[in-house]
Amino acid sequence: MPDGLSSLPRPLVLVVEDEAAIATMLRYNLEKQGYRVAEASDGQEALTRIQEQQPDIVLLDWMLPLMSGIEVCRQIRRKPSTRDLPVIMVTARTEDQDAVRGLNTGADDYITKPFNIDSLLARMRALLRRSNAVPDKGQLAFHDIEMDLSSHRVTRNGRKVHLGPTEFRLLEFFMQHPRRVFSREELLDAVWGHDIHVEPRTVDVHIRRLRKSMNIDNELDVVRTVRAAGYALDTEPV
Numbered sequence: 001m002p003d004g005l006s007s008l009p010r011p012l013v014l015v016v017e018d019e020a021a022i023a024t025m026l027r028y029n030l031e032k033q034g035y036r037v038a039e040a041s042d043g044q045e046a047l048t049r050i051q052e053q054q055p056d057i058v059l060l061d062w063m064l065p066l067m068s069g070i071e072v073c074r075q076i077r078r079k080p081s082t083r084d085l086p087v088i089m090v091t092a093r094t095e096d097q098d099a100v101r102g103l104n105t106g107a108d109d110y111i112t113k114p115f116n117i118d119s120l121l122a123r124m125r126a127l128l129r130r131s132n133a134v135p136d137k138g139q140l141a142f143h144d145i146e147m148d149l150s151s152h153r154v155t156r157n158g159r160k161v162h163l164g165p166t167e168f169r170l171l172e173f174f175m176q177h178p179r180r181v182f183s184r185e186e187l188l189d190a191v192w193g194h195d196i197h198v199e200p201r202t203v204d205v206h207i208r209r210l211r212k213s214m215n216i217d218n219e220l221d222v223v224r225t226v227r228a229a230g231y232a233l234d235t236e237p238v
């Protein structure tokens with residue numbers, strides 16, 4: 001991370017999928033969850049991307065042009081540098097499930113299309129935790145702020161900070177994307193959800209509350225207001 005202000009690195013997922021619609025859907029959902037996403041649309045490209053970008057986990061379609069998912073997986077396992085790379089095989093219902101299961105593909109897990117995205121995300125988290133490729137998602141840190149998602153604790157410079165539920169979610173979202181400027185509409189989508197109708201002005205109210213809780217005793221204001229653009233978690237002055 002830039003200038004050593006540790007926010008946990010966001011895991012890189014390589015989506016290997018020849019159906020563009022599925023790849024797009026996966027990218028959308030994974031990015032929403034804070035993952036970085038790389039894509040490959042055939043087996044050969046997958047191996048190149050793995051070499052170049054060193055993803056933390058691979059979602060590997062079983063039926064691919066040029067080289068099957070199984071062959072890609074075999075090659076991943078063969079190389080010492082990628083032997084432990086977590087791989088989730090994605091299969092279609094029409095493919096022979098017993099064959100998928102029975103073949104020694106070397107995949108860590110597999111999931112059947114059409115799949116439930118939450119189920120996929122849960123399997124990914126489990127594999128990422130097991131592989132220790134990334135730290136547990138439960139801890140976030142930025143500047144002098146620490147956030148423990150499982151115990152709902154926030155501290156600033158060691159001091160306990162009390163936040164309402166909305167301010168907590170706002171801070172969590174900011175901590176996942178430090179320094180990035182988000183418009184009110186983007187914050188509404190990310191923190192309140194797409195389906196709920198809330199006035200953009202509501203965001204301002206909660207930002208004010210978040211600021212008030214985070215910045216006491218003349219502490220550095222970490223919530224940056226960017227005129228006509230939105231808000232960011234940042235330590236740089238405007």
Ligand code: CA
Nearest residue numbers: 018061063064
């Ligand atoms: Ca396919």
